[in-house]
Amino acid sequence: MQLRIYFNPAELSYVEPSANDIYIVIDAMRATTTMTVMFEQGAKQVLAAHTLEQALESGRKIPGRLLCGERHTQTPPGFDYGNSPAQFAQMDLANRELVLTTSNGTRALFACPEKSIRLAGCFYNGSAVTTRALSLARERQSNIAIVCAAEYGYFALEDSACAGYLAQELLRQYPKLTIHDSTYGAITIAENYPPDILRQKAQSSLDLLAIGHDQDLNYCLTKSQSTAVPMVTGIEAETDLLQLACLAPELVAPGTL
Template identity: 30%
Template sequence: MSSKPTLHTSLSPALLHLYDLSNSVVVIIDVFRATSTISSALYNGAKCVIPVDSVPKAIEISRNIDGIAAGERDGQIAEGLAHGNSPLEYNREFIGGRTLVLTTTNGTRLLHMALERGADTIVSGSFPNLSAVCEFLLAQNKNVVLGCAGWKDRFNLEDTLFAGAVITRIKKHFEIHCDSSLMAEAMYNKHKNNLMGFATKLTHYHRLVERFGLIDDIKFCLTEDGANVLPVYREGRLVVETVK
């Protein structure tokens, strides 16, 4: 009988209920762009990121703490907010020492779903902090659920690609009997040498680039370790923690 912890991949928030989160580290994955933006803001010195599930809540909380209310709906800056979900918006001069209160279509929603289902530990993952996530999962030596945010409960490829990148690095240390994980790993390994080239086929790429011209966002979101910090959810906030 194996003593290794298990690893599963949930390809959509609509499938999250199928997995036991109570004794697991849950990695929230929203590559385009919430979890990439979270890494960027924290890497550039944000005090913390408070993920919320609605625009009014983001506005209310940010007013009470003199934070920055930000977020998107359907890829655009959400109505009533001055700042959106671009990782490039949160440079050190702007975000350093401040709190970002963020709401997004998919990623922050999935985080709250994981909380409601009793997730033991929640971290935020994307290509910009791939190494930090992998180091943390290895150090924890606990069951892992890689949670893909998808798009409005639908499967998407970019989140699954990131899950595959994680699996490729850490699979020797986990028991993996999960077809979605095997598929994610195979897909990542097929395209890992040209992620940008593959990305041009993705529906969310076209949503963000053809409609809004966000090609630089996409490049950042697919670059490994460009903002290599570990955002961990603690008492309502995502904060940077050092892997121990």
């Protein structure tokens, strides 16, 4: 079993990614953390939209869903909520369906092979998402790829550090994992940029602090506090949105958190 890390979704276009592999997509600040919190708060389904127009059109086709998202940290016109994990953590989302589109994270989900298993990973669900990825990889006899959402096409420090953290978790659980240069690089970043340093240095963190969203960072930079693992389950025929469901917490191997 092999592990590769892609620091930018665009890297997938230079290889032939296998649809049989397990993909962990990271947008630590904030999309994949937000998805995790949404499911913690009882969401029935999260649907990822590639564009603002796709999200708005889906809201017209299927009323009653909450439209959530951001562009350049701001909530777009016509949307119900932004992309704040701290805000969703205060909400009762039981049985609600939420449409989410973000500047980077949701687009990274679409960059992976269409038929592949895609998990939303972050610091917040680190142990749970790696446990799930290993279980699926063993079951399918496949490899694991970690895909960083990056920041508007550029390298993102926090995603890369999170990739290194998840790689460490995977190796802790399965030391026989074959790793490549990208994994060594990500682990080195994680070791040199722990969460308290990322809060001070990462551009995404500085952007959130500048608009008063410091509480979001408490979720984005906290390690392995959630057992929720968002997973792409299909594409909704009516809207072309990616459908995400949540792995039931009791299915995560005990003792891993």
